[in-house]
Amino acid sequence: MTDVHPGQRVAMLADAQNLYHTARSLYTRNIDYASLLDEGVNGRELTRAIAYVIRAEAEDEESFFEALVDIGFETKIKDIKTFGDGSKKADWDVGMSLDAVTLADHVDTVVLCTGDGDFSRLCRHLKHEGCKVEIMAFRESTAEELIEAADTFRDLSEEQETFLL
Incomplete structure (x- = not known):
């Protein structure tokens, strides 16, 4: 990666649902969040690492949330909403965006x-x-459009042994 130096302050915001569902559907594997954090920070100064998760009352869910904290992520948890027609919805788009905008004054890089x-x-x-x-x-x-809007894009699929368990 270009323009990386140890003094840069970094915030990492991880959309856990997006990553989980993609890793499961493409590779039937899980994300290695320790590697994700380590590689994303890349020797720079970590200011905040936040994982945005959805509570869906799934098995082992609480231990996953605890593992994220042990790795170094702060977790923000939202309960899944079930509507009258049976459809379910839960996303963190607004929450992640607000956190990123708030953190922008305190960091050099947002991952x-x-x-x-x-x-x-x-x-x-x-x-x-x-x-x-x-x-x-x-x-x-x-x-x-996300790739085009960012300064850099790192394809986790190209480094499965690093990013997948």
Whole structure:
């Protein structure tokens, strides 16, 4: 990666649902969050690492949340909503965006771990505010406009042994 030096302050915001579902559907594997954090920080000064997760009352869910904390992530947890028609919804797009905008004054680089194209406008805003924006996600599920809006893109699919368990 270019323009990386140890003094840079970094915030990593990980869209755990996006990463989980992509890793499971493409490779039937899980994300190695310790490697994700280590590689994303890349020897720089970590200011905040936040993993955005959804509580769906799944087996081993709480131990996963605890593992994220042990690795160094702060977890933000949202309960899944079930609507009258049986459909379910839960996403962190607004929460992640607000956190990124709030952190922009305190960091040099924001690492977004998501392939969601909804974050492309956020990338452009952060760059306008003087932040470098790096995306870490699976190429197969990353919106082209997100890649174009970021300063750098790291394809997790090209480094499966590093990023997948």
